[in-house]
Amino acid sequence: MMAPTYKIAVIQLHPEPMQIESNYCKAARFIKDAAAKGAQLAVLPEYHLTNWIPNHPQASDIFSQWEIYLNKYRALAKEQSICIVPGTIVERHEDPATKEQQLLNATYFIDNKGEILGRYQKKNLWHPERPYLTSSTHEPHEVIETPLGPVGLLICWDLAFPEAFRELILAGAKIIIIPTFWALSDCSPYGLAVNPRSEALFLESTIAARTFENTCAVVFVNAGGRVGSSKLNYAGLSRVAVPFLGALGDETKDSCEEGMSVVDLDMRHVEEAEANYKVRADLAREDWHYVYPRGEKTGRTKL
Structure with a gap:
C-alpha cells in the first residue's frame, strides 16, 4: 500500500491574557478556514485560550471553564468535519485525595x-510552571489511534526529553x-547575550533531530507575536517536520507572527526513513543494549 498523505493546518496564535472567549473565536475562525482548505487536522498552541498568567485575578474562575471550551471544540470539529488538537487547556480540578484545588x-x-480519542497531561513542566501545575x-x-494513524501527544518542554x-x-x-508556548526570552541573560536567537x-535543531532519530513526523505549533511589553517575541516557528526534508510549508x-500554514504531510517520508535508518527495528530487538539506571531502589529498566 502507498503511504497516505494528510493535509495539516498549523495555527500560530497570539493569546490575549485571560480573554478566553475572544481567543476561542479567533481560533475557531482559523479552524473553519483550515477546513475550507481541505485540512484533515488543525493544531493550536499551548495556552492559546488564556495565555499563562497564573496569578491573574481572574485565572481561577477562567480555568474552571475548561470543559465548556473543550466541548466547543468538539462541536466545532463535528460541524467542520475536521480533527482538532486544541492546543492545551488549563483545567482546574479538585484532588480526590487531598480535596485541594x-x-x-x-x-x-x-x-x-x-x-x-485521547488526552495527555503535561509531564515535563518548565521551571516557572512547577509552583502551579x-x-x-x-x-x-x-499512543492514540486516529484517522491520521497512530499519534502521540506531547506539550512544549517535553520536546527537550528524547x-x-x-x-x-x-x-x-x-x-x-506538540502544542507549545515558547518565547525567545525563555533563554537566560547569558544565552541571549551570546545569541538573541538561541531559543x-x-x-x-531539536525538532529536526527528533524527526530523524525517531523516524516520525513532528507537528510543532507555537504561540506568535510580542511577549507583553518585552522586546522579544514568542518564538513562533510552527511547522510540520519530517525526516529528509525538515520543515514543510513556508507561511509560519x-x-x-500570527498565521496559519496548511501543508501536505506525505507519510512515505516516515516509512522511507525507517527503512533507511531502522531505528524502530533496533529498539524492538530483545537484545537491545541501552538501559536507563533508575537508582538502587528500582534497579535498571529498559526503555
Whole structure:
C-alpha cells in the first residue's frame, strides 16, 4: 500500500491574557478556514485560550471553564468535519485525595466526529510552571489511534526529553503533535547575550533531530507575536517536520507572527526513513543494549 498523505493546518496564535472567549473565536475562525482548505487536522498552541498568567485575578474562575471550551471544540470539529488538537487547556480540578484545588495542563485529540480519542497531561513542566501545575509524572505516554494513524501527544518542554519520543515510537506512534508556548526570552541573560536567537536555534535543531532519530513526523505549533511589553517575541516557528526534508510549508515556519500554514504531510517520508535508518527495528530487538539506571531502589529498566 502507498503511504497516505494528510493535509495539516498549523495555527500560530497570539493569546490575549485571560480573554478566553475572544481567543476561542479567533481560533475557531482559523479552524473553519483550515477546513475550507481541505485540512484533515488543525493544531493550536499551548495556552492559546488564556495565555499563562497564573496569578491573574481572574485565572481561577477562567480555568474552571475548561470543559465548556473543550466541548466547543468538539462541536466545532463535528460541524467542520475536521480533527482538532486544541492546543492545551488549563483545567482546574479538585484532588480526590487531598480535596485541594490543582491545575492541569492538558491537550486532546478530537476526531472529525467530535469524539475525544485521547488526552495527555503535561509531564515535563518548565521551571516557572512547577509552583502551579501538577505533572502527570509516572503516567505512561500513550499512543492514540486516529484517522491520521497512530499519534502521540506531547506539550512544549517535553520536546527537550528524547525519552518521551522513544516511549511513543516504541508504542507505534508515527506522528507526534506538540502544542507549545515558547518565547525567545525563555533563554537566560547569558544565552541571549551570546545569541538573541538561541531559543529559535534550540527549536529548529531539536525538532529536526527528533524527526530523524525517531523516524516520525513532528507537528510543532507555537504561540506568535510580542511577549507583553518585552522586546522579544514568542518564538513562533510552527511547522510540520519530517525526516529528509525538515520543515514543510513556508507561511509560519520562519515567522514569529500570527498565521496559519496548511501543508501536505506525505507519510512515505516516515516509512522511507525507517527503512533507511531502522531505528524502530533496533529498539524492538530483545537484545537491545541501552538501559536507563533508575537508582538502587528500582534497579535498571529498559526503555
